[in-house]
Each structure stands twice: as C-alpha cells, then as structure tokens.
Amino acid sequence: MPSHLARRFHQICLGATAEVLEPAGLTPGEFGLLAAVQDLPDLEQRGLARALGIDAVTAGHMIDRLEAAGLLQRRVDPSDRRARLLSATAQGAVLRERLRPAALEAQERIMAALTSEERHTFLDLLTRIVETNQSYARPGNGRRHPRRSRAPGKE
Amino acid sequence: MPSHLARRFHQICLGATAEVLEPAGLTPGEFGLLAAVQDLPDLEQRGLARALGIDAVTAGHMIDRLEAAGLLQRRVDPSDRRARLLSATAQGAVLRERLRPAALEAQERIMAALTSEERHTFLDLLTRIVETNQSYARPGNGRRHPRRSRAPGKE
DNA sequence: TATTGTTATACTCTATAACTATA
DNA sequence: TATAGTTATAGAGTATAACAATA
Numbered sequence: 001m002p003s004h005l006a007r008r009f010h011q012i013c014l015g016a017t018a019e020v021l022e023p024a025g026l027t028p029g030e031f032g033l034l035a036a037v038q039d040l041p042d043l044e045q046r047g048l049a050r051a052l053g054i055d056a057v058t059a060g061h062m063i064d065r066l067e068a069a070g071l072l073q074r075r076v077d078p079s080d081r082r083a084r085l086l087s088a089t090a091q092g093a094v095l096r097e098r099l100r101p102a103a104l105e106a107q108e109r110i111m112a113a114l115t116s117e118e119r120h121t122f123l124d125l126l127t128r129i130v131e132t133n134q135s136y137a138r139p140g141n142g143r144r145h146p147r148r149s150r151a152p153g154k155e
Numbered sequence: 156m157p158s159h160l161a162r163r164f165h166q167i168c169l170g171a172t173a174e175v176l177e178p179a180g181l182t183p184g185e186f187g188l189l190a191a192v193q194d195l196p197d198l199e200q201r202g203l204a205r206a207l208g209i210d211a212v213t214a215g216h217m218i219d220r221l222e223a224a225g226l227l228q229r230r231v232d233p234s235d236r237r238a239r240l241l242s243a244t245a246q247g248a249v250l251r252e253r254l255r256p257a258a259l260e261a262q263e264r265i266m267a268a269l270t271s272e273e274r275h276t277f278l279d280l281l282t283r284i285v286e287t288n289q290s291y292a293r294p295g296n297g298r299r300h301p302r303r304s305r306a307p308g309k310e
Numbered sequence: 311t312a313t314t315g316t317t318a319t320a321c322t323c324t325a326t327a328a329c330t331a332t333a
Numbered sequence: 334t335a336t337a338g339t340t341a342t343a344g345a346g347t348a349t350a351a352c353a354a355t356a
Contacts, residue, residue, distance in 0.1 A: 217323090237331065
C-alpha cells in the first residue's frame with residue numbers, strides 16, 4: 001500500500017512540475033540537477049549523482065543535455081584531472097531563477113489539501129523516512145541484468 | 156523540495172520491494188498489477204490501468220509478460236468483444252500469496268523510523284494528497300513528443 | 311590497482327500515433 | 334464515429350560492462 005501511494009505521489013509531483021517546466025524544455029530531473037549544481041557548486045559528477053540519488057551514467061547523460069543547452073558547464077578539476085567540476089552558466093542561473101516560482105507554486109498546489117501544520121508534519125515524517133533509508137540509493141525499476149559475461153575470448 | 160523527497164521515497168520503495176521480488180522474477184510494477192487483478196477481478200485492461208494510474212500501453216505490455224509467465228489470463232468479454240477481462244491463474248494466485256508477507260515486511264522496514272502513530276498519520280496525509288490530485292494520473296518523466304504528424308500521403 | 315567519466319547495450323515505464331476489431 | 338486493445342516508435346531513467354585517462 002505505501003508503495004503504491006509512493007508511486008502515485010511521485011507521479012503527481014512529476015506531472016505538476018513537468019507541466020510548468022515544459023515551456024522551458026526541461027524535464028523535472030534536469031531542473032533538479034540544474035538547481036543542485038547551483039546549490040552545491042564545483043562538485044564533481046559523481047558527488048552530484050550521489051547527492052541526488054541517481055547513478056553516475058544517468059547524471060552524465062543529463063549533464064550532456066544541459067551542457068548542450070548552454071545551461072551548465074564542465075571544468076576539469078586541476079587537482080584531479082579525471083574529475084569534472086560542474087557549474088551553472090549565467091544563462092542557466094537566470095533560467096533557474098525564472099522557473100523557480102512556478103516550480104514552488106506547483107508543489108504548493110499538490111499540498112493544497114493539507115493545512116500548513118499538516119504539511120509541516122508530513123514533510124517532517126517523509127524526510128525522516130528518506131533519511132533512514134539512504135542505503136536504497138539504488139532505484140532501478142528494471143529487472144536486474146543477469147550479467148551474461150560476454151568477455152570476448154574467455155569462452 | 157517535496158518533489159525530491161517524493162522521488163527518493165518512491166526510489167526507496169522500489170528498491171526494497173524489488174529486492175524481495177527479484178527471486179520470483181517480478182518487478183514491483185508487475186507484482187502490483189498481479190495483486191490488483193486479484194483484488195479487482197474481471198476488470199478490463201483499461202479499467203485496471205486507470206485504477207493503477209498507468210497508461211493502457213504499459214498495462215498491455217505488463218500483462219503480456221505476466222500472461223507469458225502463466226500468472227494471469229485474458230478472456231474476451233462476451234458482452235463487449237473488444238474488451239479483455241483479466242483474472243489471475245491458480246499459479247498467479249499462489250505466487251502472490253507466497254510473496255505477500257515479504258512485500259509487507261519490506262514496506263514495514265521502510266517505515267521503521269516512525270512510531271505506529273506517526274505511520275498512521277503519514278499514510279493518512281499521503282492518502283489525502285494523492286486523492287486530491289487524481290487529475291495527475293498522467294505521469295511521464297519524458298519530454299512530450301512534439302507530434303510530428305507523419306500521416307503518409309498527406310504531405 | 312583503483313577511480314572518474316564515457317560509451318555501448320539493455321530493460322522498465324511512459325508517451326504519441328496509427329492500426330485492427332468491435333461497438 | 335468512438336472505444337478496446339495492439340504494434341511501432343521514441344525518450345527518460347536506470348542498470349551492467351568495458352574502456353580510456355588519470356591517480
């Protein structure tokens with residue numbers, strides 16, 4: 001039961017934010033990543049992915065799209081030339097600020113059924129649930145790939 | 156902020172249930188559909204999809220897989236031969252009962268941080284949020300496809 | 311050897327569009 | 334005309350595996 005409610009709740013949040021982000025051509029995930037890059041600047045990709053609870057490959061793809069759109073940029077970390085430090089461009093910062101009010105309004109619409117005290121309680125409880133289950137950073141709807149070891153030659 | 160929490164919460168629920176469902180070869184979505192078919196028997200595909208908040212195409216694909224696995228079956232509705240009525244097979248019913256305790260335990264583990272009173276409050280508030288936002292049955296992470304009208308001949 | 315990021319591949323879930331069979 | 338279901342196609346998000354560059 002909670003699982004189904006979790007899915008619907010997420011679905012509702014996605015739908016409501018996708019709606020207001022659509023004119024700007026951003027998905028909710030992309031907007032979240034852009035916002036995170038501004039709030040936690042000069043983080044490398046893996047650190048950002050960890051902070052958002054997404055895997056490094058997905059983060060890489062999202063960053064590709066945001067970089068191509070001119071909203072953020074990668075910079076080689078001078079102290080570890082494998083890592084890429086992320087920062088929003090001026091354009092990205094402006095867009096984020098422009099979209100922020102509508103995104104907040106969308107969230108408030110979703111919570112409109114609750115009094116402000118209930119909202120506070122709800123977010124507090126939800127935060128505790130999420131924080132005590134950090135180990136499930138691994139999402140993944142998909143069936144696990146059965147690792148069919150296709151190392152060439154080794155067979 | 157609620158949006159991010161919603162995503163993590165859903166992610167946690169998926170991870171926890173996927174874990175216990177994995178040995179049976181079911182995804183959380185498939186298990187949810189199988190359970191729904193048992194709880195709402197002889198519903199047509201579209202009605203079931205609506206009840207679950209998923210679209211009819213996805214439901215069709217999931218049903219394909221569950222039918223191929225011998226867990227449920229389609230039956231042509233005699234009163235409307237377009238519709239397919241769904242029901243679990245004996246095998247599907249047994250599997251659902253077998254998996255149910257582990258699935259419930261997984262959910263309880265997730266809520267372990269809350270007292271039973273807090274759990275009740277949380278689920279009540281979450282239920283109200285979901286119920287007052289039924290209109291967002293349309294999930295969709297994806298960017299809307301820009302309908303590039305490829306009707307043949309009409310160009 | 312281990313880690314950061316990338317590329318290739320695969321799969322779920324979602325979507326739109328076009329189709330078939332029915333109503 | 335409209336609806337139930339299917340098939341084809343596409344994109345987001347996730348995953349694993351293998352690789353190059355760097356540590």
